[in-house]
Amino acid sequence: MVRIALGQLNTTVGDLDGNVARMADWTARATHEGADVVLFPELAITGYPPEDLVLRPEFVEDNLAALQRLAKETAAGCDVIVGFVDRSDAGLHNAAALLRAGTIAARYAKNKLPNYGVFDEKRYFVPGADACSIRVGSSELGISVCEDAWHPDAPFDALARARPQAILNINGSPYHRRKGAERLEICRDRARQTGSWIVYVNAVGGQDELVFDGGSMVVSPEGEVAARATMFEEDLLVVELEEERASADHAADWPGQTEEVYRALVLGLGDYVRKNGFREVVVGLSGGLDSTFVAVLATDALGPDTVRGVAMPSAYSSSESVEDAVDCAARLGIRIDTLPITDVHDAYRRTLADLFRGLSDDVTEENLQARIRGNLLMALSNKFGSLVLATGNKSEYAVGYATLYGDMAGGFAPIKDVPKTLVYELARWRNAVGAAHPPIPDRVLTKPPTAELRSGQLDTDSLPPYEELDPIVELYVEDDLGVDEIVERGHDRATAEQVAALIDRAEYKRRQAAPGVKITPKAFGRDRRLPITNRYGR
Amino acid sequence: MVRIALGQLNTTVGDLDGNVARMADWTARATHEGADVVLFPELAITGYPPEDLVLRPEFVEDNLAALQRLAKETAAGCDVIVGFVDRSDAGLHNAAALLRAGTIAARYAKNKLPNYGVFDEKRYFVPGADACSIRVGSSELGISVCEDAWHPDAPFDALARARPQAILNINGSPYHRRKGAERLEICRDRARQTGSWIVYVNAVGGQDELVFDGGSMVVSPEGEVAARATMFEEDLLVVELEEERASADHAADWPGQTEEVYRALVLGLGDYVRKNGFREVVVGLSGGLDSTFVAVLATDALGPDTVRGVAMPSAYSSSESVEDAVDCAARLGIRIDTLPITDVHDAYRRTLADLFRGLSDDVTEENLQARIRGNLLMALSNKFGSLVLATGNKSEYAVGYATLYGDMAGGFAPIKDVPKTLVYELARWRNAVGAAHPPIPDRVLTKPPTAELRSGQLDTDSLPPYEELDPIVELYVEDDLGVDEIVERGHDRATAEQVAALIDRAEYKRRQAAPGVKITPKAFGRDRRLPITNRYGR
Helix, strand or coil: CEEEEEEECCCCCCCHHHHHHHHHHHHHHHHHCCCCEEECCCCCCCCCCCHHHHHCHHHHHHHHHHHHHHHHHCCCCCEEEEEEEEEECCEEEEEEEEEECCEEEEEEECCCCCCCCCCCHHHHCCCCCCCCEEEECCEEEEEEEHHHHHCCCCCHHHHHHHCCCEEEEECCCECCCCHHHHHHHHHHHHHHHHCCEEEEECCEEEECCEEEEECCEEECCCCCEEEECCECCCEEEEEEECCCCEEECCCCCCCCHHHHHHHHHHHHHHHHHHHCCCCCEEEECCCCHHHHHHHHHHHHHHCHHHEEEEECCCCCCCHHHHHHHHHHHHHHCCEEEECCCHHHHHHHHHHHCCCCCCCCCCHHHHHHHHHHHHHHHHHHHHHHCCEEECCCCHHHHHHCCCCCCCCCCCCECCCCCCCHHHHHHHHHHHHHHCCCCCCCCHHHHHCCCCCCCCCCCCHHHCCCCHHHHHHHHHHHHHCCCCHHHHHHCCCCHHHHHHHHHHHHHCHHHHCCCCCCCCCCCCCCECCECCCCCCCCCC | CEEEEEEECCCCCCCHHHHHHHHHHHHHHHHHCCCCEEECCCCCCCCCCCHHHHHCHHHHHHHHHHHHHHHHHCCCCCEEEEEEEEEECCEEEEEEEEEECCEEEEEEECCCCCCCCCCCHHHHCCCCCCCEEEEECCEEEEEEEHHHHHCCCCCHHHHHHHCCCEEEEECCCECCCCHHHHHHHHHHHHHHHHCCEEEEECCEEEECCEEEEECCEEECCCCCEEEECCECCCEEEEEEECCCCEEECCCCCCCCHHHHHHHHHHHHHHHHHHHCCCCCEEEECCCCHHHHHHHHHHHHHHCHHHEEEEECCCCCCCHHHHHHHHHHHHHHCCEEEECCCHHHHHHHHHHHHHHHCCCCCCHHHHHHHHHHHHHHHHHHHHHHCCEEECCCCHHHHHHCCCCCCCCCCCCECCCCCCCHHHHHHHHHHHHHHCCCCCCCCHHHHHCCCCCCCCCCCCHHHCCCCHHHHHHHHHHHHHCCCCHHHHHHCCCCHHHHHHHHHHHHHCHHHHHCCCCCCCCCCCCCECCECCCCCCCCCC
16 A cells, blocks of 8 residues: 655746745645655656756756755655656766655656657757666555656566556646547556556646646556546645555546637646746737637636737727727726727838839738737837737648737737637637626627738638638648648648648748747647748749 | 769758759769769758658658659769668668669668757657668778767777778768867868778758858878868869879868858858848848848848848937948948838827826837837838848847847848857958958947947947957857856856846747857757746746
8 A cells, every 4th residue: 555646736947946845845745645655747846848958067956956955855754756857977867766764765767758749858868778666665666757658668668577566657748639638548558568557647837838737647557547636737636556446535527628728728828927927918909809819818817907908900990890809808807908000000101102102002011000019019018017918820820821020929829829710619618618708709709800901801811711721731730741641631732732832931930939838739839840941842 | 993072062951853953963063074973961852951841751752752863863974872861660761872873772871860959860860770881983982971970989880890991971060160170070080980081071051040061071091181172152072082192173272260150141141042032131221230241241142232221210320320321331232221210100109108108218119119120121021022131149139139029020130140249350351351342331340339229328238348248148058057157267247147147038039039040059049949938047
């Protein structure tokens, strides 16, 4: 019998003192709950992922000192398993330490280093070659870190031979849609492979483009989920493991597929704002779906007093749009100011009149309007210290239907990885759960999407309908398929070619985009690294 | 005796057809010159680095077809060694092929995959485990790819045992200052280790943030340079190797340290513009050093008809600044237009007056001016299809002394990796080599740096003098030192702390910066991957 506490903690990258203080506190709580050992996530000492901070020798040194401090501060408590950056003659390791009675009683270096998608672990770390088991009371426990569990070979082949009662797996596993099901599947595979309990502890919280969704769990040797921690919140889950059964001090419900994405966005946005110390966010409210939805997200993440909206109507804005922006602000209880852009737009046109004489209006004049709005929002940011939220969605970022320095301006782009059709789904879901007080005006959900940068403009003037566009973006971006293969999957060739060309051509814009929350298997940003200078397919 | 042609080619990423056509042409030339074998750079079929294009199965397929096509087209010519993406049961390889008489006669998979700095090769490729030798006429030749040569173990340990007459090393080795000396050193080490000639072929040309500087060479078994190709230009160098001596059909001079950086910037900027198909670039000319120098670079890279300047004076611009901008344009023979920003600035102030009532002027009003200029340049870009060049230097990008969406606006930032003190050195060098017609007005080189965003403003109001700032930036950014270590190297603690804090806080801005030419060992961009959300040292 062994009592294990799963410490699903929200650390902050680089906050060594803060992370240690919270883990010392949680260890005291776990000890109080009778735990024999408490587990904290991968690299919980440094926060995950520390990226190139790890290349600074001073940082590695400070992280080792922080580990020693945590050992001292938990000397009187239960055992602690925690992730840190270790150093050996071979190099640096993504490692786990067992802290016991004030000392580092065991060290394990992660064997499998992910170097795909958002991960660059081979840039920093040397893989360990050995498996690691520890004894806690009468129980033998194996230790592993994140990616280790995704492969049946080392260290799990050795653990399968050793057959410990349980295998502890500490993670910094970022969220994407339906990742929970993938994780559960690999925990089941490893449980059946080893005949051991799998104790899976994940981090929780937002870090730049990533959100860690928690969802820590215990899986039986037969592959059944025996205990679950919450998703998207910190949780300390204490589980008592016997040979054949496990009992947990509480059980969490996991959200459904739509709610899951919504909560990932709320946590990712909220943590970016909190961890970077902003007092306020500001959103340009156009009365369209994207900006309305971002305001709703921000209000759910931060509360209405921390969110302000700005309506910036032009000559092309319909009265309905301004009404809808004001209506949404009222429903949310957030401040809204109105700054018409006509005066500034006229001044730009006067300034450029000589140079542009004889040339007809085109996208130049449209982009100017978007950029005036970007500048006004940035002026508020400079004057009031607020963080500007960019409101573009993944469909727009994909095909370049967003203005650089215009509606792309901002410090964070909460829905940049959310395709437009999913924005609709999330918005409808959010209105349904708040049915008594739906935050999004009905008209916002039903009117056809428009940028309102010229008379009578509709998104469908330039783009295929989003129901056609989004599946093609997914096949091209997330699945790396070529046009022929997309056509084989039933899409129109001309449309597929148009969309692929637009995606390729917009790479230079995306390179200058603000970060946003990754919620799909492949987001724009660190996750997808394409050259700008690229003649493939042209 | 063997005649080897070093094909120092400027490929374009993704342009499989174009790259194959040029290599077929060069192979015919090499054959005509009596070469037994012609060498092309690492991944010359795809262009280097192809980044995530490699994750598309269709792209890998097309690259294999392109290799076959090159084999067919060179069937009647000499042997060809060329880099391509190979595929085996183990995965993808960064590989070299020997093409002979229309077939792929040998394949070699790079053993050492760089995964540091700008390199992500472990993201894409599986390392080969075998060395490779081929026979050309009576000569035994070893094959290696780039990073292989930086290590004495595999494949070079095996090559040392085999002792081929020469070891061919094909490269896509990006430039940074003084890299040539490092390369020469490793070629010498490998030559002495193996007792073989080292035939080092590098790519040339710009690709997004990277510039490949050429400088292909042949090093004798004793470690002497026996032949050199040009730097920063394409070159086909034919070398006849005998047991004890080598003779080349021509010899190139390599530029000195300052010229080397200048030419790297010219090539990197020029290729970005050419390979992305822009007809024209546009630069905001403030009369300050950075924008003047960028205009000079652009004119040297592209010719005066392809460069246009825009002076955008405000109420704070001195008459000298406008004169200097006009003077520089005249010296360069480029077009200059004047677009005063006062009218637009006034319109912004009127628009924001109610919201900002009672608040004093601060950085908000300064940034607005920079952003108006950014918007005007982008309007020209939209109207005329020109590429906007951002004019910030590395010192500014480091400490955040540049306005996001303002002077940071643009598609390419040619000097973003050039510290301000080096901008001065390069500018003086450029004036000296063009002594009869120095392009940069003297006053631009002698007046104190100012952003002219408020009355009497100087850079030194906010920042330490660049002579103090630049060495601290180098120690903190390029050498990854902490403040204590910087102080130990003789710098003032308060200044070092200020600079480090400014660098950390500006990370969010740099994440949205345009790409620019890497010329230091560590540039901002793919080369330095720091979290934005980061409490370390705060």
